[in-house]
Amino acid sequence: MTLIREFVGLWLLIVLFACHNQPNDMVSFNRDIRPIFNAKCLRCHGGVKANGDLSLLFEEDAFKPTQSGYPAIVPGKSQQSQLYKRLIQKDPELRMPLENPPLTEQEIKLIGRWIDQGAKWEKHWAYIKPAPEVQPPAHVKDTSHFIGNDIDLFVLQKLGEKGLSPNPKADPGTLKRRLFLDLTGLPPNQSELEKYFSAESPHSIEDLVDSLIASPHYGERWASMWLDLARYADTKGYEKDQNREIWRFRDYVIDAFNADKPFDQFSIEQLAGDLLPNPSEEQLIATAFHRNSMSNDEGGTDDEEFRIASVIERVSTTYEVWQSTTMACVQCHSHPYDPFRHEDFYRSMAYFNNAEDRDNYNENPKLATYYHENKEEAKSLIDWFYQNEPSELLPPRTGSLYDQRTALLDKLRFRSTEAENYSQSSPFIEIIWPDLDMLWQTQDSSWVKFEKVDLDQVEKIGFVAATELNYAGDISVHLDSLNGPEIGRTKITRTGHWNGWQGSKPSQKNLLREFKADIKQTSGQHDIYFRFWVGDTYIQHLFYLDKINYYEKNAPYLQLTQEGKNQLNKLFEIPTTNTPIIQELNTEHARKTFVFDRGSWLSPGEQVEEEIPNIFQENQEELPKNRLDFAHWLVSTDNPLSARVIVNRIWEQIFGRGLVETMEEFGTQGDLPSHPELLDWLADRLMYDYHWQLKPLVREIVLSGTYQQSSDIDSTKIELDPDNRWLSHGPRVRLSAEQIRDQMITISGLLNPSVGGPSVIIPDLKISDSQVPKWALTDPENYFRRSLYIFWKRTDPYANLITFDSPDRTVCTSRRIRTNTPLQALNLLNDETYLQASYALAKKMHFYKTYEAQIKEGYFLVTGQKASEQKLKSLKNLYEFATEKYQNQEIPEIIKEEIKDQSNQNELAALTLVANVLFNMDEFVVKK
Structure with a gap:
């Protein structure tokens, strides 16, 4: 009996040992084989090259017959697999890798075992949806009262595996400063310290976190992260780097973070807000995300070339921001290491290729909106018309405030008709711009002729032009010839001055002028001549901008009360801001998209339609058909990456390092997650528990014991966790450029805390050799706005911020690589x-x-x-x-x-x- 018991015990021990070691005997493609292929094989047998018709990047290519007629890999049979045979060849001309060091004996054995075990191919971890069954580990021992919430269970388990233990909680002073900086980007003031950290305070750490998350400065702090991704700047880039009025997009981002707009909605509005049903003003401004791409105003450039360059950049940016995927190289060839074919890039490009913008100087289409401080004034004036003027004179009141203003002005200003032909005194130089023709008079003789003007029932006549205005004078109106009967005359008043011809397009805002005159009642069609006088001489320079308008006697404007006319003028004079936005071309004008050979737009190949990459098509019942569908797919629960990516970005902003360190690269060349289960659990939590809202995610992270640890380190942590990859201590990182400056002006009492509004230009010590226009300073009271609001000129960014590693925002930036240089200390x-x-x-x-x-x-x-x-x-x-x-x-x-x-x-x-x-x-x- 004893012998039987011993035999049974031995048998169970053998079985248990075999079961325990079985997983280690299995070779994992992702863990063991893919790294070998990436490091040793893909340079010749990958996405760029497929020597011998063998690519080890795509599963379907790896198992098909090669140039020899035989498959490189025969599952279950390594000795019949050409891949294995070439690895063990002794002849250097036959052995692979060719003309490179051979694989190690261990690597060859792993590949052989993998083939013998069936050569099971696996998707890269990032392309597999987060597993919803991932749960925090149970039965984790917490001997130091470390656990604050479920995040800490994942961290504590990993620390145990690595032979580490967590740090104690940070002292109150350190923790409160950390919370303020992470949640608002600003340091605490004295009253806040006393409220939350005095011994008698009834407020808890949870109360402080809730207060900071509700602060209007929360949105400013987190917007900085997103503006790096959106490559937000106040100029267009390239050689001229002209100004771009796009600050309303920055304010949209701040407002979205403050309102905790769900990330899926936030994303859809930026990528396809114009395609939503009845898009709001806010949703249209959101589309400026992709109007942040650069445009080139340099003379002699091809607008279509740079329009295509912008669209290509939008594709690369979209995949980096939402998928942490490096698609830029796929513009020219298949991805060297990840399963994206060359055609995938252009199928994705087709989603973006039908935006209206064309790299034109005027940057149309634009959305005109009122400044925040003018909205009430505009609303009050519009209300006045609907309360005081006859309803039959007014248009229906619909749309945004600016739409209502436009409708009123269109209806109430003079109704006019354009003359068919016009001519000018000569000689003149004709200079043609993309959006207008300008005619420059060069002699002391200036007049404009309009042909065949119908003067029946006309009491006023005029046209819009631009001119040097550093003088006053007269315009006379003549019938049928330059010296014909004078039927009207009006005064030119001194209203401004233009500094002359500078070799580039003058500002329409400074030049536009409307000339109109009362005329004697005349009937029939006549040629009309306008003569320009200053004393006894003629105006020398006239830029023609618009055809003649002749105004009907019964125009609604003439029926307004005098107060109504005054109110209309006030409404017209309220300043607006014009934000470049994305709008889709009509179907009949839709562009075709082609695969560009080697990425050159001059070498179009096969025509392609909208389609997401094949790697993401599994389990998709219906593929996205347009840009709006594509945006919905990006932030759907079927997308394996978007939730992980934004969780990783939030984590990196707080800890200084993401759970995946390579923020920009979740592909096979990127870093593996330090805590894969935690990353997936947080991604699922964001999608299903928080419904894509980021504030609850941020709250959960900062209330964890992991976050609230002391940042002190000892020799053990230096040896086993030098970069805090395993989270054995609290975050310790140098502040961002914006946080350093904002802290300084806040502590010193100089901060202007107002939120939003146009960008501000402040003094800059950097001496620039840039040939682009120099900065003009903003009002001194705005010098000490938060750094977020500093005017961002791509070719000449604010030197202080660049010194501390801010990007120039010419392209999307997923993470700022921190440097430590003497120049930073000198700057401070x-x-x-x-x-x-x-x-x-x-x-x-x-x-x-x-x-x-x-x-x-x-x-x-x-x-x-x-x-x-x-x-x-x-x-x-x-x-x-x-x-x-x-x-x-x-x-x-x-x-x-x-x-x-x-x-x-x-x-x-x-x-x-x-x-x-x-x-x-x-x-x-x-x-x-």
């Missing part, structure tokens, strides 16, 4: 904005009586912590040294300029220097 010490902030902080410090108290207060304001004795001693020594020096030497000019009106200049200069050093400390520029 010498930048004009930072010196102004240092002086402003010095004045706040100077409120305290002793310099020791002043330094303590300054340190606390800058870091949120009390200064250690060692640091306090160093700062006191600096103050004493500076005070003594400034008594005997001249105060540096750059500091003296700030304190010139102060009586105690030496003390303030020394405190300014101390404040300047405080702003240069690690505790200030780093989030711990």
